[in-house]
Amino acid sequence: MTEPTPTVDMEKLVSLCQRRGFIFQSSDIYGGLNSCWDYGPLGVELKRNIKEAWWRMMVQGHDDVVGLDASILMHPHVWEASGHISSFSDPLVECKECHQRWRADQLEGDRCPSCSGELTEPRQFNMMFKTFMGPVEEDAAVVYLRPETAQGMFVNFQNVVNTTRKRLPFGIAQIGKAFRNEITTGNFIFRSREFEIMEIEFFVKPGTDKEWFDYWVGERFNWYVKLGIRRENLQLRPHEEDELAHYASKCSDIEYLFPMGWSELEGIAKRDDFDLRQHQEHSGKSLEYYDDDTKEHYLPYVVEPAAGVDRAVLAFLCDAYTEEPDKDEVRVLLRFHPDLAPIKVAVLPLSRKENLTVFAKDVYADLRPQWAVSYDDTQSIGRRYRRQDEVGTPYCVTVDFDSLEDKRVTIRERDTMNQIRVPVAELKNTLQTKLNGEDLFVLPPGGEVWKVERE
Ligand SMILES: [Zn+2]
Numbered sequence: 232m233t234e235p236t237p238t239v240d241m242e243k244l245v246s247l248c249q250r251r252g253f254i255f256q257s258s259d260i261y262g263g264l265n266s267c268w269d270y271g272p273l274g275v276e277l278k279r280n281i282k283e284a285w286w287r288m289m290v291q292g293h294d295d296v297v298g299l300d301a302s303i304l305m306h307p308h309v310w311e312a313s314g315h316i317s318s319f320s321d322p323l324v325e326c327k328e329c330h331q332r333w334r335a336d337q338l339e340g341d342r343c344p345s346c347s348g349e350l351t352e353p354r355q356f357n358m359m360f361k362t363f364m365g366p367v368e369e370d371a372a373v374v375y376l377r378p379e380t381a382q383g384m385f386v387n388f389q390n391v392v393n394t395t396r397k398r399l400p401f402g403i404a405q406i407g408k409a410f411r412n413e414i415t416t417g418n419f420i421f422r423s424r425e426f427e428i429m430e431i432e433f434f435v436k437p438g439t440d441k442e443w444f445d446y447w448v449g450e451r452f453n454w455y456v457k458l459g460i461r462r463e464n465l466q467l468r469p470h471e472e473d474e475l476a477h478y479a480s481k482c483s484d485i486e487y488l489f490p491m492g493w494s495e496l497e498g499i500a501k502r503d504d505f506d507l508r509q510h511q512e513h514s515g516k517s518l519e520y521y522d523d524d525t526k527e528h529y530l531p532y533v534v535e536p537a538a539g540v541d542r543a544v545l546a547f548l549c550d551a552y553t554e555e556p557d558k559d560e561v562r563v564l565l566r567f568h569p570d571l572a573p574i575k576v577a578v579l580p581l582s583r584k585e586n587l588t589v590f591a592k593d594v595y596a597d598l599r600p601q602w603a604v605s606y607d608d609t610q611s612i613g614r615r616y617r618r619q620d621e622v623g624t625p626y627c628v629t630v631d632f633d634s635l636e637d638k639r640v641t642i643r644e645r646d647t648m649n650q651i652r653v654p655v656a657e658l659k660n661t662l663q664t665k666l667n668g669e670d671l672f673v674l675p676p677g678g679e680v681w682k683v684e685r686e
Pocket residue numbers: 326327328329330331343344345346347348
């Protein structure tokens with residue numbers, strides 16, 4: 232068997248993202264802010280769709296998981312209890328010549344990789360962003376931007392138990408921003424200092440944690456496959472003892488074959504009762520759970536599937552990216568799963584003649600309440616199809632002069648470029664069933680296969 236190779240190189244993808252409005256460098260007009268990124272009009276739709284697909288399958292789809300949206304700023308004692316103030320640091324060295332900073336554990340050799348200058352002794356560098364709450368800048372007012380979302384779930388454990396009456400096993404899910412002052416960043420949106428996490432803290436009875444760990448590894452792996460990532464571009468990598476985070480007793484990464492090689496997309500960790508125990512000690516409040524069945528009080532164990540939203544965006548972009556020969560040119564398309572495609576349908580009138588425009592705008596207005604729909608009447612129809620292919624729009628609806636007479640329009644599919652013709656009255660239902668996965672050639676009443684040769 233040959234080793235799989237990445238589907239696209241990073242430069243190509245970054246350029247497409249910039250050119251088509253998926254992702255921009257932050258503060259671009261000021262020369263950019265290192266490793267911070269802005270999601271443009273298409274990127275924000277893609278990212279929202281990924282988060283919604285996660286929420287739908289992980290929260291709505293599991294009757295033992297409930298949601299939470301905790302604040303980014305938390306009581307400073309949270310980070311003492313969690314161990315982030317003492318342990319959340321990387322060894323940092325600085326070049327004595329050019330003053331660039333490096334992570335000591337990622338360097339080969341003992342000289343600066345940039346200028347070969349001499350390096351300082353390593354010191355521990357805490358990765359939490361520090362700021363001040365209220366008008367005074369003094370130690371008592373120090374707060375941190377959260378470096379992970381998990382603590383919001385742990386400190387609300389009792390609130391959720393009391394208000395939802397959930398019994399073990401159950402999970403609390405959250406999607407939100409986190410911040411890490413990483414020494415080295417890079418690979419586009421893969422490692423940035425401000426990022427979004429979607430994660431679940433799943434609380435279980437001690438002793439059942441191993442089977443729940445395996446369950447969540449499977450659930451999370453399959454989520455990516457269901458949403459279109461090719462199985463061969465995903466792998467599971469259990470952590471070695473010495474690379475476990477300070478709170479974890481076991482961890483497996485779901486890795487994706489990114490352009491820079493296999494890298495972590497999501498981590499599933501067994502945190503046991505580390506966090507609840509720490510918060511119980513530091514807060515003085517009992518976080519024990521009362522088990523009705525066994526009449527026991529105990530601290531639950533925790534299994535945590537934690538996925539990076541931005542890494543998921545990057546993986547779905549990479550996996551969707553396709554180049555195909557197209558006569559003398561190359562057709563670039565993003566084969567997004569319909570649930571993730573930023574635009575679901577594009578309405579394309581064949582010309583800008585007024586009667587055609589009126590008809591096409593009616594079709595457009597009719598579809599917009601239901602989906603993200605785009606309207607494009609510039610340039611040739613072939614060029615417009617290519618533009619939609621390049622941003623992953625699954626279906627184009629073409630309105631031509633016959634449409635005015637027979638009240639029918641053409642649906643053209645992105646991946647196959649096949650076309651069917653359907654009555655306008657059937658359009659919305661037909662698009663819905665196609666977006667749900669029905670084959671294009673299953674025709675509605677009055678529909679016909681229109682044209683199957685290449686455009
Ligand atoms: Zn240097």
